[in-house]
Amino acid sequence: MHYLLLYLKKVFTVDCRALALMRIGIGFVLLVDLAIRTTDLEAHYSNIGVLPLHVLFQYVWDPYLISIHAISGLWQVQAILFLIAAFFAVCLILGYHTRLVTIVSWFLLLSLQNRNTLIGQGGDDLLRMLLFWAIFLPWGRFYSLDARRIINLPKSFIHFSAASVGLVVQIMLVYICTALLKNSPEWHTTGTALYNALSLDQVLFPVGKLIYPYPVLLKYLTIGTYYTELYLPFLLLIPVFNPFFRLIVIGVLAGFHLGISLTLFVGLFYLINWVSLLGLLPPVAIDWLETKLLPYFQNLGYRFKGYTSKIPLLFEVRAVWHVSPARREEVSAIKEGFVIAVLLYVIWWNFSNVPQVNHPLPPAARWPGMLLRVDQHWGMFAPEVFKDDGWYILEGITTENNHIDLNRNGLPVTEKKPESVVALFKNDRWRKYSENYLFVNNSFMRPYFCNYRLRIWNEAHRSADQIKELQIIYMMERTLPNYQPIQPQKQVLCICGTQ
Template identity: 60%
Template sequence: MALMRIAVAAVILLDIGIRSTDLEAHYSNMGVLPLHVLYQYCWNPYQLSLHAISGLWQVQAILFLLEAAGAVALLVGYHTRLATLVTWVLLVSVQNRNPLIGQGGDDLLRMLLFWALFLPWGRFYSRDARRLGPPEKVTYFSAATVAYIVQIALVYWCTALLKSAPEWRTEGTAIYYALSLDQVLMPGGRLLYPYASLLQGLTFATYYTELLLPFLLFIPFRVTWWRLLFVGVMYAFHLGISLTLFVGLFFLINMASVLGLLPPVAMNWLDRNLHTGAQRWRPWATEQLARVRPHLRRLQLPLRLSVEHNLPLTEGRRFLLRNVRNAAVAVVLGYVVWWNLDSVNNPSLYMSQPLRWFGYLFRVDQHWGMFAPAVFKDDGWYILDGTTTAGQHLDLYRDGQPVTYAKPASVMALHKNDRWRKYSENYLFVSNEYMRPYYCNYLLRIWHENPTHPPLRRLEVVYMKEISLPNYQVPKPTREVLCICEPEQPAKPNLNSAPDSAQ
């Protein structure tokens, strides 16, 4: 669990770093989703977001810094439970602020933090461990550990059960269609794409890995070897995904999530090697500390922080609190299992709308429909066709180069990061038509903020649609104009109109 804590904190810091490059674009009123649009079209009344208290990017920056501070505290294990709570609250907050850029990995990341609120994942490899000393035992069992393991299994079971299309279950063409999507195609995928038989085998291997492998987590004998097998296969599985498809942090989140399943034999090996490494750098660290200690004393900085200890709980109160906590976690776990069963369309277990408020409020709502029920086939690429006042056509997607309708060498490279790729995917849906003018006007504004750019009198967001066809057929792209916007022109005075007082 300690190893998972470190990995999850590192992924959150990476997520913050990626998101922070788009503070204005994704989280401010000057971006693609102003607060009034969020409230009108995307808001769930049961969801809360500190990031929605202001449309200023400066306020967003402060909240991002607070989340980063919580993640750093979580990484080093400093007041771990409080750091977990702060990080979870701010992670949920930023996800609620812009649902148009979310992906399946975000659901798993916040669920890991939620269950970790009830887990002692700060008892090793942490500042808390140095303060509290070694625990009485290194194994731990509670309702939260069961919830964590069940949650990992649900991710893969549900994504397999939701893959109901023939291309997954009978035809074996799902990986072929996935690698036909130029917007997510990585170099590794290009190497595999020409081999139809291999792609068919990988399709069935993917489906049955997701469907059957989680059962290994519940085999009661030879647990060590089954856990090692599960973690090893999952790492190979997600590493393969990362080399073939552009999925952002999805593969890292999944790889971090299974570290808590490592058995004692793996952790004992890691401890021995970490201890050996510590032996090598400890003399150097001691020498450096000896050098700075006089300076710290001169500045009157304490080397140790005093910690106030709470009065010890009686054994009876501790037993009562532990059982209340386990009961609460068990109820939430049952709710989460019910939610997931409903997501795979089991009519006998249907969860009515009034019961969903709890899931939305605490963000334990989840849906694992990755490439399900079928692979998305509306492939293509964007052209941001800006017309200058001189009549030239420039592509803002390619830094103002002349517009060309030739397919780019790498469609994936057009996207700044996976958040923008997900936004561009949602931009296509007719149900999200409301978001199109805001993106178009945002592009116009940032273009005109650069004085070296020629002024535009018109911008068209064009999608070159290229439907993925079977058997390596190459369709002819069709040009679809999704949005047209023009910069506001100052109103010309009407010299023939009457004075205001007479109108």
């Protein structure tokens, strides 16, 4: 047991300064996410949008989900909740009452995600899990307003606990499980997965277009991606020269996500992964950052305490508990036990999804995951890449029988493929929504989106020719091997009107 504990400390110890950098990064990600979502307050979170509350509860809701965002269908109420979340995100960046702020930010995030799961993606799961593990980590000990309350900052920067194990294991699970879920030959045998991914115009960026014509390169990149995801995370478990191997993992994965961000439209997924890697930085890297890149801010935790000591705070939250040392140890043991239990549950949840195990989580065991929102699925382009691609035409028929495309700002309808399909999406939330919109089991979504787009167009063009009928058309292109030409197939998904 002693040697096991020594091993665990060698591979799962984290630097509190690295955690502080991750905290600041996550705070900024929360603000960016809120800013993007704010542009669709009415569309995605109100009763006059694409997912009214009664539809959410009838078709999407899980009985164990919690969401204060579901208390009202008014966009004004959502705006207030968004402002509250933004305030706590700023407090998280500043490290002000960090643990309390982390708990509130985590709760507000899962509440927001639960309000509309039809626009969620893998990055949302990772962001939510990073905040969950951080509740039990001392990521407010440095580079924070909380540091000014500490009379003597700890001499040791390193931290080991069940939560530090959870953080490292969580990052490993993202890559290992997505590789295990990619059990199609196109990933590890034929090497055609990246060709198929770059054939999807809905997510294709210009850099992706540059490498798309080179099948041999795409094959090597595909197989390299698969084995990188599958084996690279295990370097984190090597006890000797662990800081060196951590830096290798961080460098490779940072470059990996940079490549994804330049070639494919994946929203904030790459940014969230970058931020997660900050928490893995070993002490040698943080020491270098403090002494080389930031010479004027060496030992930032101490300096920040001094610089902010005279800054008046708007309010203070003080709570004093007189707890005996024995009681404190008992509470700490309960906390560690809870974190260990959640970690084992998360590992069970993840590996129950992979085909190599083929033992799905029993329905009776799913409720803790849904309640705490530690549920997760890393099926990015797994088990194989979608072959159905295409673009939307929102064909509006006006009262004067003109046919215009709402998706192209009212230009005449044409079935010609746009030069950039990805440019038709306002943001990645709408791209994900449009992807879910296609599935037959999500057909309930279609009339609400149709009526929403018709209504907002007519409201914005009251003095112009009004739309009396709207058709949601999908021009489907089935990806064929070896760059074979594709003939789009026209599919009318929904028709709605003003009468």
